[in-house]
Amino acid sequence: MKSNKNRNIIDATAGLGYDSFILASLGAKVTLIERSEKMHEILQNGINEGVSFGGEIEKIINRMDLLFGDSKDILPKLSPEVIMIDTMYKDRKKTALVKNNMRLVREIVGPDSDSVELLKVALNCAKNRVVLKQPRYADPIREIRKCSHQILGKTIRYDIFMTN
Ligand SMILES: C[S@@+](CC[C@H](N)C(=O)[O-])C[C@H]1O[C@@H](n2cnc3c(N)ncnc32)[C@H](O)[C@@H]1O
Structure with a gap:
């Protein structure tokens, strides 16, 4: 992560907070937003437990700020530079991650049927970029403009939409 840039x-789809934790461990200050009461509670408990470990874990978690609510309402009230979105896809392939942790999330929240609306709000709000995490072979989303570039992993793809 480039220094000071x-x-x-904002992680607009916090879930279990894995992605946010990685970003915070790289030095970013991350605002997490979660709208499911149950997921928010699980995540808040995890954050509290993490803080109690002290040391480096506490320092990382202190860079994470968890909010409760729908990102479609909250994002316009913030002035985000970068927004990350990782909504729950109906057809997520059965990777190990889906089998274990994401299956738990899916059982709790179901599919995120308003993900296109969330993306549109994010594209209007982000001062620098929106990063959309998707399964590698997911179809591009027809309702929004083409992404500026992509980062491809083995099973995951990041579509990056520059907004500045
Ligand atoms: C696929 S999970 C995210 C997993 C996360 N990236 C992680 O590393 O654990 C999607 C989560 O986003 C939440 N979500 C979806 N749409 C949302 C919205 N509009 N506002 C807030 N949370 C949302 C869902 O409730 C679910 O917990």
Whole structure:
């Protein structure tokens, strides 16, 4: 992560907070937003437990700020530089991650049927970029403009939409 650049990130779909934790461990200040009461509670408990470990874990978690609510309502009230979105896809392939942790999330929240609306709000709000995490072979989303570039992993793809 480049120093002093794009270090304020909003994770608009917090879930279990894995992605946010990685970003915070790289030095970013991350605001997490979660709208499911149950997921928010699980995540808040995890954050509290993590803080109690002290040391480096506490320092990382202190860079994470968890909010409760729908990102479609909250994002316009913030001034985000970078927004990350990782909504729950109906057809997520059965990777190990889906089998274990994401299956738990899916059982709790179901599919995120308003993900296109969330993306549109994010594209209107982000001062620098929106990063959309998707399964590698997911179809591009027809309702929004083409992404600026992509980062491809083995099973995951990041579509990056520059907004500045
Ligand atoms: C696929 S999970 C995210 C997993 C996360 N990236 C992680 O590392 O654990 C999607 C989560 O986003 C939440 N979500 C979806 N749409 C949302 C919205 N509009 N506002 C807030 N949370 C949302 C869901 O409730 C679910 O917990």
